[in-house]
Amino acid sequence: MKTILTFVFAVVAVVLALAFSCPDEDSFHRFVKKASAREEGNLVDEATDAVLSSQERLTADYEDHILWATVSTRRGVHRARYIGVMGIWLELGDV
Secondary structure, X not given: OHHHHHHHHXXXXXXXXXXXXXXXXXHHHHHHXXXXXXXXXXXXXXXXXXXXXXXXXXXXXXXXXXXXEEEEEEEOOEEEXXXXXXXXXXXXXXX
């Protein structure tokens, strides 16, 4: 009985942690801006990155799933999917 209560408590704790740390759409936009920034490069590369990151932010389709979030977006001709869990965004790859 004690083991079952411990297991139930652990499951409830994990679900609450996931629910309260689910990233929002603004955090995705900050992630895209940070991920596309270059430290070095010429003016053309920086302009291209700025246009592509703007396109990625504008075409983002954010879906909140309570415990996690997903985003589908376009970057140039590529479609990408991201998943946000516990405040972290991970790219799932091209769709």
